Amino acid sequence: MHPQEICDKYVKENNAISRVLDAGYGKIYLLYIKQLCDMEAMRQDIMRPILQYWHYLKKPLSVQELYTQVLCVEECKLLKCEEEIEPQLFSGIAILLLESGEGILINIRKNASSSPSAPELNYSVWGAKDSFVENIEINLSLLRYRMKDPRLRTEMILVGKRTQTAVLVSYLSDVANDKYVDLVRKRLKTIDIDGILEAGHLQWFLKDKKFGLFPQVGLEQRVDLACGAMLEGKVLILCEGSPVAIIAPKLLAEFFHADDDESETVYFSVFSKILRFLCVLISVTITPLYIALVAFHAEALPTAYTMVLASGRAGVPVTVVTEIILMEILVEVLRECLMRIPKNIGSAIGIVGGIVVGQATVEAGIVSPLVLVIVALSLMTSFVVPDYSLSGTVRIVKFAMIFLTAFFGMLGLTAGLFLLFGAAISDTSLHTPYFAPYAPFSLRDALKSIFTNKYVSVCRPSFLHPKNKVRQKKKTS
Amino acid sequence: MKKLLLFLPMFFLLGGCYPYTEVENMDILTSVYVDKTDEDIRLGGGVANVRSFSDSMAEDPVSLISAEGETLENAIQNLYQSADHELFFGALRAVVVGEGLAKDGTERFLRYLDAQPRLRRSTAVFVTDGDLEEILEYKAINDFSAGFAADSIITTLYEEKQMRYTSIGDVMYAFSCGDAGYSVPHITVENDVMRVDGYALFTGGKMVGYTNNPSLLFFTVNGAVQRHLLGATPLITRLMTRSVTPEVQNGKLHIAARFVFAAETDSGAPVSAAQCKALEKKLQAQVEAALAYSKKIGCDYLELYKSRMAQSRADFDMEQWNALLPEMTYTVQVSVRAR
Structure with a gap:
């Protein structure tokens, strides 16, 4: 097809820009999408050199001359066939076409102006404050900044028939198990969808169980933690247009690990880990436990507490189950609302919802004061887990436990916990047992996960089956 | 699917919500008494007035319910009928037995209590020859509610190793050991002060003696x-x-x-x-x-x-x-x- 026809086609159908340079020495067609390309580079590095060469040499330019002597851009390559034009054009590449039908692909992609900023989700007191951004090139440079190892492999895979989203699979070739890399690569390559717009969408395709209860991959905003995961032997997946990296595999015990643990003393770190686990347990069980004690097993409490429970409930017109569900839904509505509304009015809504509504419901006698305390405690403890993605699971599980307890009492709660642990133990992340190192049990890894700093431990976790098991050489005298 | 099939029977085997009764909809018994008069069995209990806890103790913290019957069964039946709600034995702290019934035999009554599914076997048992209702209404200083006094006093003395604590569990154990003997603290209220003055001695559920020998x-x-x-x-x-x-x-x-x-x-x-x-x-x-x-x-x-x-x-x-x-x-x- 003649270059003019090609340009006309994309100008007409896709609002592309076509610019023809003609100084009497043959025509040069430039085809690009203005919104994706750097116009300054277009002027200074492509148009100006071509016009200057024509002016001084006063002869037509061959594609080889253009490629080797004229164009002042860092990355360009010769066009092999016409089919290459369409995907490259829409990824921000400028196409230079000659009348002879030859052409050059010139990378003058416009980089998004966003620069690394402090993470909003994985906030840390002592840790690094830089986080991934929407631009995959910047993200890659952030990784390279921290990881100078030549064995850091990065593979680009285009996903989405229409969006052609670049997905970067990154791992340490001498550490990460090939099975993980192959599995991730296979799952990404088999995605047949019109578009992927962010990392969250990719999660679905990387899961072992599509409808699993627990998050099976990790979402990470912080670059240092992402690099830390690669050092352990995990695979990192970056998605163009998303400021979040996916880490796979991600196991349950790792959701309880906070980066700040490494900056504290070992005693405080162990205390914090135990506290987080207890908080999740409290969050899941405290409201069902209240139902069980009020409605089924009041005798399980000392007499004085039984009377406090009864006196708190006296005068409340609804059953304890209704009371709890009412308050839990109120709290969930408040939480959902605070996530959606602008930050400026968020605090006002928090005060209205938390204090005014909460206190008013108690004073109106709709709920007992103890329920307010319990529901608030349940909400607070659900947010103690450092990884936000587990909080959703905790809250969903809590509702399931409430219904089970409402029907079956303490036995229902016990059965629910049994099922919950069953679900956690039978889950996998990239075919790695989700409850590792506790099930299957590995004493060394289990102790290490509680008592040691995982970034400086002598060996990598065995349950990840890394190629290179040792990360720190022991001192020899 | 296999897992679902495994778990479904488990749920059907669970208790279900039939024992669902909220605690405020029950009459919480803090203590019960039983005695035998010439003709009848007298049975009663202190029901905690839970509203009094949130109402700055304005109301009586404990309300007495009582019933009489020719037989123990009748008395129990009448007690249930005189109660406003289902009786809740799970918070029971003291069982006070009058000397009349103690000498006649307490085994049937204590076995009846022991059969209550919510009863705690650690509930203390006492014997008295005084006014049973007065003992139930007695409220010690700083006590949470009336009906706790006997239990509070004996618990304190027991922790100081100065008194014996006899619970329903102890009595049931003695019954199971060939009606072996056991002692039960004997309480009385004198000059508005409750005190333990000795022990009633039992064999086979019947009071056969009394001692205040501390050995x-x-x-x-x-x-x-x-x-x-x-x-x-x-x-x-x-x-x-x-x-x-x-x-x-x-x-x-x-x-x-x-x-x-x-x-x-x-x-x-x-x-x-x-x-x-x-x-x-x-x-x-x-x-x-x-x-x-x-x-x-x-x-x-x-x-x-x-x-x-x-x-x-x-x-x-x-x-x-x-x-x-x-x-x-x-x-x-x-x-x-x-x-």
Whole structure:
């Protein structure tokens, strides 16, 4: 097809820009999408050199001359066939076409102006404050900044028939198990969808169980933690247009690990880990436990507490189950609302919802004061887990436990916990047992996960089956 | 799918919500009493008025319910009918038995209570010859509610090793050991003060005697403490070692008991050898008197059978333990050391 026809086609159908340079020495067609390309580079590095060469040499330019002597851009390559034009054009590449039908692909992609900023989700007191951004090139440079190892492999895979989203699979070739890399690569390559717009969408395709209860991959905003995961032997997946990296595999015990643990003393770190686990347990069980004690097993409490429970409930017109569900839904509505509304009015809504509504419901006698305390405690403890993605699971599980307890009492709660642990133990992340190192049990890894700093431990976790098991050489005298 | 099929039967086997009764919709019994008058059985209880806790104690913290019947069954039936809600036995702290029923037999009533699924077996049992309702309404200082007083007092004294605590579980255990004897604290309210004045002694659920001999504690409470006044010197003895060895030979029971005490003064002044000797004599007399009374009434309220069972449960099961007691012989050795 003649270059003019090609340009006309994309100008007409896709609002592309076509610019023809003609100084009497043959025509040069430039085809690009203005919104994706750097116009300054277009002027200074492509148009100006071509016009200057024509002016001084006063002869037509061959594609080889253009490629080797004229164009002042860092990355360009010769066009092999016409089919290459369409995907490259829409990824921000400028196409230079000659009348002879030859052409050059010139990378003058416009980089998004966003620069690394402090993470909003994985906030840390002592840790690094830089986080991934929407631009995959910047993200890659952030990784390279921290990881100078030549064995850091990065593979680009285009996903989405229409969006052609670049997905970067990154791992340490001498550490990460090939099975993980192959599995991730296979799952990404088999995605047949019109578009992927962010990392969250990719999660679905990387899961072992599509409808699993627990998050099976990790979402990470912080670059240092992402690099830390690669050092352990995990695979990192970056998605163009998303400021979040996916880490796979991600196991349950790792959701309880906070980066700040490494900056504290070992005693405080162990205390914090135990506290987080207890908080999740409290969050899941405290409201069902209240139902069980009020409605089924009041005798399980000392007499004085039984009377406090009864006196708190006296005068409340609804059953304890209704009371709890009412308050839990109120709290969930408040939480959902605070996530959606602008930050400026968020605090006002928090005060209205938390204090005014909460206190008013108690004073109106709709709920007992103890329920307010319990529901608030349940909400607070659900947010103690450092990884936000587990909080959703905790809250969903809590509702399931409430219904089970409402029907079956303490036995229902016990059965629910049994099922919950069953679900956690039978889950996998990239075919790695989700409850590792506790099930299957590995004493060394289990102790290490509680008592040691995982970034400086002598060996990598065995349950990840890394190629290179040792990360720190022991001192020899 | 397989897992679902596995878990479904589990849920069907669970209890279900039929026992769903919220705690505020039940009459919470803090204590119950039972007695026998000439004709009828009197049964009652203190129901906690839960509103009083949030209402700055404006109302009576406990309301009494009571019923009478010709038989225990009738009285229980009438009690249920006189209650506003389902009776909740799970918060019961004290069971007070009048001497009338205690002498007639408490076994059926206590077994009825024990069969209540929510009852705690640690609930204390008391005997009184006073006004039962007065005991239930008695409220000690700083008590959470009336009906707790007897339990609070005995718990405090028990923790200080100065009193024996008898629970429904203890009584049931004694029943299961061939109607062996047991002792139950005897309480009374005098001049608006509740106190434990001794122990009612039971065999086979019937009260057969009464004692205020404190040496009962040496047999039944580890580390039992007693206070003495020798002349003008206040002394405290603490049981350090106890050895009770029952021997049955040719159908005769012989008890060899040995107790070692440590003595001290409140002020920390040293205890002299003479004082130790005097205490030994006093304590020896107490213990011998306790054993003599056990022999006399044929009631093993000192729980000697537990030592025998520890030696050989099989032998104990073969012996008519209660029948051995009237012919019992014993040797007692008491020594007191200055602490």
